[in-house]
Amino acid sequence: MKLALSLSNEDELWIDFGTGKNLRFLAIHEITSSLGPIKAHALPMFHALTGCDTVSSFVVHGKRSAWATWNPIPELTNALLTLTDAPTEIPEEAMQVIQRYVVLLCDRTSTHSEVNKARKMFGRKTSVQRISPTYAALEQHVRRAAFQGGHVWGQMLATQPQLPSPTSWGWTSDEEDGSYEPATLDHTL
Secondary structure (H helix, E strand, O other), rough: OHHHHOOOOOOOEEEEOOOOOHEEEEHHHHHHHHHHHHHHHHHHHHHHHHOOOOOOOOOOOOOHHHHHHOOOOHHHHHHHHOOOOHOOOOOHHHHHHHHHHHHHOOOOOOOOOOOHHOOOOHHHOOOOOHHOEEEEEEEHHHHHHHHHHHHHHHHHOOOOOOOOOHHHHHHOOOOOOOOEOOOOOOOOO
């Protein structure tokens, strides 16, 4: 549905949702209108950033709290949009906004803007599961989200999408079987 919302414009777009007795038809164009076309266009990237089938989520922080945290940070929309258009790199300005977003996702009262500084404070007042990732881990996470949301979904209407190597976007390749796994870090903060 998030992909349909990002594609919807003034034209009517309906999708069926559910099965059997629970089947219903959703007016995507009406949902897009209520969100606004800009926020709707950023939805796939938001979905990738906050966890999808190919990108991990932030532990104990579900979609509902992620959505509620997006609302007080309107600049997150522009950061997500910069990643939606198959970027060649992650802009530093986008990472700054995403860092602040992740800090607030982990602690809505925090005044910190950088995840590494916030981690030091989180450890004193919350469980380890609620601590934000390190900057290095967040950067790899954002790279994987940008690959999925910007490169893969961003080219969903292209007949021959041009995808970069996932190994440039936060993944490592298993040469034996050709599978990909998230890149891990050798150090921590």
